[in-house]
Amino acid sequence: MKNFYSHIYKNKLSIFLILIFLATITQQYLFKGNHVLLIYGFKNLISFDNLNNDWVTNFTNHVPIYTFLTFALSKFFSIKSIYILYYFLLFLCSFSLFKILDLNYKFNQREIILWFLFFLIIFHENSYFAGVAGQSVINETLQPSTFGIFFFLSLFYFLNSKINLSVIAICIAVYFHPTYLIHSIFFISGYLIYKLINKNYSSFFKIKIIYFILIIPVVYFLYSNFIIKDAAINFSAQKILVEDRIPHHAKISQWFTYKDFISIVIIGIGLYLIRYKRPFFVPLLAVFVLSFSLTLIQYFTNNYFIALLFPWRSSVFLMPITSLIIISYFIKKINLSLKFTSILFIIVFSFFFTKNIFIEKRFNKKLDDKKDLFIFLNDAKKIDLLLTPIYIEDIRMNTSVPIFVNWKFHAFKNNEIVDWYERVNIVKKFYKASNLEIQSELLNEINLIQKTSHILIEKGRQKDLLIKCEIINSNNKYVLYDSNSCFKK
Secondary structure (H helix, E strand, O other): OHHHHHHHHHHHHHHHHHHHHHOOOOOEOOOOHHHHHHHHHHOOOHHHHHHHHOHHHHOOOOOHHHHHHHHHHHHHOOOOHHHHHHHHHHHHHHHHHHHHHHHHHOOOHHHHHHHHHHHHHHHHHOOOOOOOOOOOOOOOOOOHHHHHHHHHHHHHHHHOOOHHHHHHHHHHHHHHOHHHHHHHHHHHHHHHHHHHHOOOHHHHHHHHHHHHHHHHHHHHHHHHHHOOOOHHHHHHHHHHHHHHHOHHHHOHHHHOOHHHHHHHHHHHHHHHHOOOOHHHHHHHHHHHHHHHHHHHHHHHHOOHHHHOOOHHHHHHHHHHHHHHHHHHHHHOOOOOOHHHHHHHHHHHHHHHHHHHHHHHOOOOEOOOOHHHHHHHHHOOOOOOOEEOOOOOOOHHHHHOOOEOOOOOOOOOOHHHHHHHHHHHHHHHHHHHOOOHHHHHHHHHHHHHHOOOOEEEEEOOOOOOOOOOOEEEEEOOOEEEEEHHHOOOO
């Protein structure tokens, strides 16, 4: 009975501290960065229906479950429910991680407060809560990768011998973000290895069967929608992504820095500290060994396909867990009074809360000068299709203006990636054109691909050769032209 009440007390205290932690969290404004993935569902909302003219809405959707959920929440509740969903996932992430560590270290009241104090710090510092290659589970916007927090929940259920829930949780993450498939295999392999070591054959087969049944739809979805048989296109698309579009995520020689080396060291230290806690240690070690081995294979073979599996992405799970293992280890050795610990927590919380409210301006972080651009475009008459410099982001979702192409949002199916890259290159040439004749020819080529209605020029960054085009709107930074009026003789 005493243990029962202790368990209830720990849950109440941890939930209270998590809610306090959430008050320090800042989200990026709608619709920032990878929020553009919302376009797949939002194009069906009345206020965004103009986006159906955007070529990307015809991309093969690689995150249909994410699309369905975010669209349903926005349609039947509010677009701002996206913020609430993000907070829910962050709550689930925090609670799962705490329960995992508490299960292994048995924290008392003082240690719980101290644990959340350090949790608050490392979360906001980010280096210890993110993986290598600039990847992480939690970012400042809701995106499909955020559902990776279900890996933490899966591990918590596994440590509690709740096999069914553990496998279901890990599959939920994959359903929302199919690129997690390889990492789910790493984790499931770790679970299976532990069960084999302990000769628990019933659980071993149970895990295999449940995982196999649940993962078949994802495998079928990926195979039927993203596998094409043209080897030349496959190679070209993979090369475009690895060498040009996302080398900071996919090319080891590009992303590996001393910080990533430190991350590996931290993971190693964390694993060493739990070497005797076998239910905890064995799965995490298996994940590390499998991901590290496949990373080495990719490095020595330079295989583009393996690179785009991102085996090193397992670090987004290993880094938070092992960082918290190290912290938990030292917390058990720190002898501070409850009063002093509470004061420290209040000070740290106050700092981040103040930073959030008065500096970051909650829900509007880093809006920069894009707000002016959004207003500028909304002041114009209806834009059927806008030609913009490829580096400008966030136009689609924030203005409901469809654009020809940009650099940020690329396709995911190989033949569509090649088409996307062709658009990118011709737009780059258009804005770098040295004379009117070349620019006229390039605009004709662009319109053969997809007819544009307007052209955006950023003053001071591109040569403005559109002397024969009608100006629709203009300010000290941008000029908007009617492309239909351009180059008429």
